[in-house]
Amino acid sequence: MFTANLSFLVDSLxxxxxxxxxxxxxxxxxxxxxxxxxxxxxxxxFKPKIRSQNARVEITNGVLLGVGVILLFAVPTYxxxxxxxxxxxxLPYIIVSAIIFKSSFALKFMQKCTVPIAKAIxxxxxxxxxxxxxxxxxxxxxxxxxxxxxxxxxESIAESTTDGVTSPFxxxxxxxxxxxxxxxxxxxxxxxxxxKDEEHRNIxxxxxxxxxxxxxxxARLTAWLMTLAALVLGEKWRESQKILRRxxxxxxxxxxxxxxxxxxxxxxxxxxxxxxxKLGDGDGLAPAHIIRALRIMVLTAILFGVLVVFPILxxxxxxxxx
Numbered sequence: 001m002f003t004a005n006l007s008f009l010v011d012s013l014x015x016x017x018x019x020x021x022x023x024x025x026x027x028x029x030x031x032x033x034x035x036x037x038x039x040x041x042x043x044x045x046f047k048p049k050i051r052s053q054n055a056r057v058e059i060t061n062g063v064l065l066g067v068g069v070i071l072l073f074a075v076p077t078y079x080x081x082x083x084x085x086x087x088x089x090x091l092p093y094i095i096v097s098a099i100i101f102k103s104s105f106a107l108k109f110m111q112k113c114t115v116p117i118a119k120a121i122x123x124x125x126x127x128x129x130x131x132x133x134x135x136x137x138x139x140x141x142x143x144x145x146x147x148x149x150x151x152x153x154x155e156s157i158a159e160s161t162t163d164g165v166t167s168p169f170x171x172x173x174x175x176x177x178x179x180x181x182x183x184x185x186x187x188x189x190x191x192x193x194x195x196k197d198e199e200h201r202n203i204x205x206x207x208x209x210x211x212x213x214x215x216x217x218x219a220r221l222t223a224w225l226m227t228l229a230a231l232v233l234g235e236k237w238r239e240s241q242k243i244l245r246r247x248x249x250x251x252x253x254x255x256x257x258x259x260x261x262x263x264x265x266x267x268x269x270x271x272x273x274x275x276x277x278k279l280g281d282g283d284g285l286a287p288a289h290i291i292r293a294l295r296i297m298v299l300t301a302i303l304f305g306v307l308v309v310f311p312i313l314x315x316x317x318x319x320x321x322x
Contacts, residue, residue, distance in 0.1 A: 005317040012313045018098035027108040035073060035103045039188040042069055050203055058202035066189050066206045074182040081177055097177050104168040104180040110160050111294055114153045118287035150285040151271045157293040158263035159256050163187050166304045167218040173312035186214050215255045221308055223258035229299040230266035240265035247279040266296055
């Protein structure tokens with residue numbers, strides 16, 4: 001029995017490590033086969049078809065869209081991994097699982113999008129920096145000053161630490177690769193329909209609600225681990241804890257403020273979305289803060305793997321007889 005449990009633990013850790021290595025080495029899977037891209041295409045296809053003049057019908061359709069997209073990607077993932085393991089053997093199972101799992105999170109992609117912003121601003125080219133912003137935020141780049149461009153990049157790094165990395169890790173630990181894929185479907189649904197404007201209020205209610213629920217625990221764990229990452233990296237970890245406690249509720253999102261506040265404190269800066277929120281203290285935002293934020297992001301992800309994912313997997317192996 002212990003050998004079987006140990007096998008599960010070793011397999012899971014290998015999948016996690018290999019997926020992390022693939023991400024940091026190669027970056028994103030090509031769009032034509034990337035599950036998240038296909039999730040977006042499915043959502044975009046059905047989005048206009050579920051509109052209705054009746055609010056209750058729209059809400060019901062939104063629920064069906066959400067559940068349907070989650071199952072459409074999570075169930076085939078489970079079947080694929082099951083068949084690979086039983087028909088092709090252990091090594092193909094580890095490799096295929098790692099590749100699919102990697103598609104649920106993105107560390108290097110955030111570096112790819114934000115490092116050019118830092119370099120452009122260092123060179124005095126804010127127009128070039130603005131051209132990269134639509135990849136990571138929905139704000140109008142033309143309205144943003146240099147300071148607000150840097151803030152937007154750092155904010156995106158902080159928030160993406162949860163929904164782009166640690167939440168997929170968390171659901172991988174709980175439910176395996178299908179759990180990570182299900183989370184990615186939830187987050188993609190929220191990013192496409194989970195808004196409170198007139199167009200999305202009803203059809204996106206379910207997607208926004210389930211995304212908030214799914215990120216509730218990971219966001220809080222990630223924020224506190226971010227303060228630990230700040231300590232390890234020699235950043236302002238005490239300030240990170242202080243600002244986290246003080247400003248975590250300053251955003252409309254129930255979850256986003258946690259990592260935004262922790263990051264603002266760690267860097268000793270104020271992050272601001274004009275007209276929406278301010279978190280942290282200080283005025284000295286510079287391109288170097290983007291690079292420092294990326295370092296905190298990567299280390300936070302590693303700490304999350306060691307201090308959250310591993311204990312969950314160990315518990316499952318030891319006590320649940322998996």
